[in-house]
Amino acid sequence: MQTPTLRDVADAAGVHPATASRALNPATRGLVNAETARRVIKVAESLGYRPNPIARGLKTAKSGTVGLVIPDLTNPLFPPIVRGIEDVLEPAGYSGLIVNTDNDPHRERQQIESLRSRQVEGLIVATALLDHPLLGQLRREGVLMVMVNRRPESVDVPSITPDDATGIELAVRHLVELGHRRIAHLAGPLNTSTGLVRARAFRSAVRDLGLEDDPALVAHCDYWSEDAGAAALRALLDSGTEFTAVVAGNDLIALGCYDVFAERDIDCPRDVSVVGFNDMPFLDKLRPPLTTVSVPHQQIGGEAARLLLDAIADPTRPSRSVLLPLTLVVRGSTAPPR
């Protein structure tokens, strides 16, 4: 006998499996004599009994798993989020099934399909595609889900997002306080909600702080990548527009700036200041260490998991959304303009 079953426990305790089941389940324990329950529990322990979640899941139609849909675990953004999720899921007796979509809508469909056939009880979605028809469909089919890092525009889905707008404002304000007046923005892809939100926030922050809102000062990146960031900065430089500071759409784009600085012999922060976004690991090891907006990724993951567990516990509960506050981490890449 590999691992003892409920029946083994019941036999050893001299009761019916049904009684053993009730004794072992805290929710139904009240139905059984306290003395009997104690005995059953004791026997279960001594036998090293572990309920088989597969069998349990068959009857209860619950799998104890949730799906985590992310673009790519290799992107340093996601591990802390996943970790935060797992840390909340685990004590609740749940676990997460991770799939990587590589931002390929087709793959995404497939992966979600595969998760559903694995009977996940809900989905935590961190992919960044905007206005996805799949989203509405899943909603209609009653699939529970929580979005991370993006707030769906049309559909009513609970979400956990960093307060991007305030984060950008933090960055701009910091630069203004240092004395910068011509601040550029290297925006992320505008077909992603974060890219869009941050770009908008940038322009309104600039206006709010009494600076000129010059459209020539914002350049767009096609991807959230170093290369795209470098390309955008080069274009901006070549356009002849004057600026003394850059707010990058995220840290990778900021890293692209570093490449251009090296390439064109620009001294950061003496010639140009840069602020990133996300606070990826090891940014403090760069020369100069990157000033950036810090996002509490692990906390975001934790909140997302909590929201999903709530939804599982009571699917009728109205969907709640959370906006998490951000902080600015000032390091060496920002200084007063010359």
Next chain:
Amino acid sequence: MQTPTLRDVADAAGVHPATASRALNPATRGLVNAETARRVIKVAESLGYRPNPIARGLKTAKSGTVGLVIPDLTNPLFPPIVRGIEDVLEPAGYSGLIVNTDNDPHRERQQIESLRSRQVEGLIVATALLDHPLLGQLRREGVLMVMVNRRPESVDVPSITPDDATGIELAVRHLVELGHRRIAHLAGPLNTSTGLVRARAFRSAVRDLGLEDDPALVAHCDYWSEDAGAAALRALLDSGTEFTAVVAGNDLIALGCYDVFAERDIDCPRDVSVVGFNDMPFLDKLRPPLTTVSVPHQQIGGEAARLLLDAIADPTRPSRSVLLPLTLVVRGSTAPPR
């Protein structure tokens, strides 16, 4: 009716559920009339039938999941490994359940216990503890597993490990070719197999290349961390031992060196050269960019998953182990000595 069951398909196709089951399962399809099979399959498709893996698992005692035991997903070493694993698991119809142990043996036990109760079919273990009694116990209990990044000493378990010894030799040889003669080693914790193997490999590489094997040149770090690396380098520096280059046990330890360089105004690579190990992301963004030994993490993960799947398919097959070749990535942190 939420999702159609096998019975629904069978009814719609006018056959018995048993027949439908056989028709749908490629392994047993031969038992049923080709025409009937075709019809059943067609009906299944049109109904959008998805076999319920929970029910299937109950009968077949297979869950389609494997457990991934890692210390901490947040450590940049692991995401690529996990990604490599998932990429192999997924097409095979398996998926991975990740648990983080934080290198806490107690937590590790618990987590593995929890994975087992979830009926995982095997374990991929990437935790670095040496000589773990748990290991032998699991073996005896017939739990299939594969180790990543470490080769168990006593027990016969398949493993995938980078060829650390050759990697270290690559690093030392590179430094020697640059003209270094006094090369130090900041070894990782010696109670981890990688720490031990690399430290040994360092000394034998030094000897093989005709350098003096001075014990004063190797310092030990208590952890694989920046702080530990910095502390070890400080101790070495304070001891007055002369050296012009450092081979760090891994990249984090090398990063610790950077901190000390900044602190003591040491110019890398002019005063001291440094080589890391692992090639974490973004090392090329450091000043100076870190020369390091590159480990094919994703490939390691993939191989590990393949090994485990093999073992699942045929548990009697003798356990195989793989040593993956490494390469040296020369960047800016190494130069000829002054």
Next chain:
DNA sequence: CCCGCTGCTGCAATCGACTGCACAATCCGC
């Protein structure tokens, strides 16, 4: 002294898919 209630426990069905066995239909050779 009997009825009815409460508190426990057991019985048996159920979840959905798989599978050994039996049986029916078909086909072949002699």
Next chain:
DNA sequence: GCGGATTGTGCAGTCGATTGCAGCAGCGGG
């Protein structure tokens, strides 16, 4: 045209845990 081999299909039990319902004992009240 008959016996035996060969397919193809159905029946029913199984995996392990859960749960509605029934039954039983004990107890108090009328």
